[in-house]
Amino acid sequence: MITFNIDGVKVQAEEGSTILEVARFYGIDIPTLCYHDELTPYGSCRLCTVEVDDGRRTRLVTSCLYPVAEGIRVKTHTERVVKGRKLIVELLLARCPNSKILQDLASKMGLEHVRFKMEDKDCILCGLCVRMCAEQMGSGAIGFVGRGQNREVVTPFRMASEICRNCGACMYICPAVDLQCRGVKSPGELCNSCLVITPQCLEKYGQVMCALESCGACVEKEGK
Amino acid sequence: MRRIKTPLELEALRNSLVHRRDPNKPHVRVCLGTGCRARGSLDVAEAFKDEIEKQGLEIQVECKQTGCHGFCERGPVVVIGPKDIFYQRVKPRDVPEIVSKTLLNWEVVDRLLYMDPATGQKILYEYDVPFYKRQTRRILAYNGQIDPTDILDYIAVGGYQALAKAIANMSCEKIISIVEKSGLRGLGGGGFPTGKKWRLCREAAGDVKFVVGNGDEGDPGAFSDRSLMEGNPHSILEGMIIGAYAIGANRGYLYVRAEYPLALKHLQIAINQSREYGFLGKSIFNSKFGFDIRINRGGGAFVCGESSALVASIEGKMGEPGAKYVHTVERGLWNKPTNLNNVKTWASVPMIINEGADRYAKIGTMKSKGTGVFSLVGKVNNTGLVEIPMGTPLKQIIYDIGGGILDGKRFKAVQTGGPSGGCIPERLLDLPVDFEKLTEAGSMMGSGGMIVMDNSTCMVDVARYFLDFLQNESCGKCVPCREGIKRMLEIVTDITAGRGKEEDLELLQELAETVKDFSLCGLGKTAPNTVLSTLRYFKDEYYAHVRDKKCPAGICRDLIEYSILEDKCTGCGACLKLCPQQAIDAYGLIHTIDPAKCIRCGICRDACQFGAITVK
Secondary structure, eight states: EEEEETEEEEEEEEEEOOOOOHHHHOOOOOOOOHHHHHSSOOOOOOEEEEEESSSSSSSEEEETBOOOOOTTTEEEEEEHHHHHHHHHHHHHHHHHHTTTHHHHHHHHTOOOOOSSSOOOOOOOOOHHHIOOOOOOSOOOOOOEEEGGOOEEEOGGGSSOOOOOOOHHHHHHHHSSSSBBBOOOOOOOOOOOOHHOOOOOOHHHHHHHHGGGGGOOOOHHHHHH | OOOOSSHHHHHHHHHHHHHSOOTTTTEEEEEESSSHHTTHHHHHHHHHHHHHHTTTTTOOOEEEESSOOOOOOGGGGEEETTTTTTEEEEOOOGHEEEIIIOOOOOOOGGBBEEETTTTOEEEBBBGGSHHHHOOOTTTTTTTTSSSTTTTHHHTTTTHHHHHHHHHOOOOOOOOOOOHHHHOOOOTTTTBHHHHHHHHHHHHHHOOOEEEEEEEOOOOOTOOOOHHHHHHHHHHHHHHHHHHHHHHHOEEEEEETTTTTTHHHHHHHHOOOOOOTTTBBBBBBBGGOOOOEEEEEEOOOGGGSSSSSHHHHHHHHSSSOOOOOSOOTTTTOOOGSSHHHEEEHHHHHHHHHHHOOOHHHHBOSSSBBBBBEEEEEEESSSSSSEEEEEOOOOOOOHIIIITOOOEEEEEEEEEEGGGGOOOOOOOOOOOBBBBBBHHHHTTTTTTSSSEEEETTTOOHHHHHHHHHHHHHHHSSSSHHHHHHHHHHHHHHHHHHHHHHHHOHHHHHHHHHHHHHHHOSSSHHHHTTHHHHHHHHHHHHHHHHHHHHHOOOOOOGGGOOOEEOOOOOOOOOOOOHHHHHHTOOEOEEEEEOOOOOTOOOOOOHHHOOOSSSOOOEO
């Protein structure tokens, strides 16, 4: 067992586990988009970044990939980390304004407007579908192509894949496409409905999908 | 069978080579580096061959085709040995004269000599040329001396002796401790202590280990790895074999850009020859140690120079980086311990083994030892490949070696370390070039590119250019790098187009810091360097663009206006004929430019011989 410190709490974990796994086990909430328990961690969304002090220096690391080590001190919500996460959500929202998962995160983080030019895409390129298809479905029918701005998830040569079984696992796991935020009236606008509605989402906004899976922001707001 | 089995055999071969070669035999060394090739040195080399044949001098003189000499600005470069007379800008038609005058009678062809612009004096010998005189050529020592396609040339100058010494007389532990003591650091830009890396890799668990040579130099304006691979491939191989022996690896990979065909060719020839002589293969020098190297060609992705992306690429996966919390020395290629070093680092190893750690460590600064190789380019008089001791001030590199700024203009900034490096302003010109000092100044050592900019450069435009490069070269895996660079580029482009607002600068700063902090790999972590350093040192230029909607350097097309000075215009009509937009009117004698039609291409300014066209 390895003993270390998260947010001032002494914790124990098995060797080989990652900071994120341990933090979640102890009930510490670290936001993620590209992480899934059953898939290989990928480290692309960067939301799970935390600050780690290993005795020599303090640095920002990806908690879903960082293996725990004896004596490290982890801080999951420092000002630098929270500020960075917020900007990452802002960047992603500018790309995919209608993604409910992003709108929810924005509400949670108190992000009120996006300072970048809005685009209208759906895919956040988290790679969950690619990993799902390859690792859990044993198929590997989809993958990333292109670099930088041209990166996208497609089937090989953009043709109907012979090995795709139409199982739908990619759609099942996709955090961005399936759930569209219905609160957004025009593209580019931030929903933030959960921040303003009282007392219950469902009554007032029958169409708002966040009623299905509460982000909790409205409850917190009411509590204050 | 030419296999060399013992150090003694190698020594005997070297002695016989040295004896067979008359040191006083006149010879020509034609630079066939890429820069000189572009200026036609292949034709020059061919002309020398033909002329020597024509005059029947095959026995008396020799023509050698070498790698890059370094002084690319004055190419094609030809050196006549053994006196080392230096001829520059040689054309095929000069060849007969050189052969009959210099090679046969040691008469100098005056017009081909290099003239020092500072003193106006003509310089006869290569070692007296200021560009070379102030350099310390160690990694590049034999670059202009030997034929890279001939292993015997390399053996004659003492090649593979370090390997013989290492295998015959040194334990693996001893080699690693020598490299550690020498203070050699990763010359690909990372600066990680090489000896420490080797030790970690040696101590890592596993019986299969790999060594990798990184020759995937992709920075615009950098050609130091390229010149080394083209000019002295055996030194890289020798370093890798020694490293593999010390670490306990049996297989090596050289990852080289496919866009470097000559480097690939020379490396492959070198590997084949090395195998033939038994320096690669089974039981090297009759020991139990066997090692072989294979070349992997990079597919043109800048990011594949990053170690984890490079490893993925060799494995046949998509070239994108992964987290490095478990270092490649523990789990690299196919999850086996892998030691990855830049080709310049590998090439430094034989030198360290030959001369010992102390002598190597004598050169350089406290923390950065040895020499650094830089590609000095941009608005500088002497463009070329430069090797200097670590800790040499920038000023010395740019002014003493580089010969100052082109056309007598004023220095503005120098960008070190490629597209992810920072721009260093004039007031920091005394900065010594080493790993720490460059990082402190907001730049980095990087691949050794050094781009000099004069006062006609717009720093906002420079930031825009490099962001544009990086936007296309980001692998796109992680959000801050993919989206962040795109947005930074968007903001900077807006600023150069006159659409910038003052709060954009704050957003740009915030964005740049987040991209730096949150990106997954080195590319993203360093990508904002140009933005951060220009914001730090050239903020007033950003303000000029944002507040006054002016581009002080006169570069950003949307913020400038061309006009004709009445008192200087002679009405010659040169500009009028060339203007692609017919934007110049000539009512009477004096011309005027119609700003509505003008596309600010600058052709008229270049055409005007009277300096009558100005940019506001």
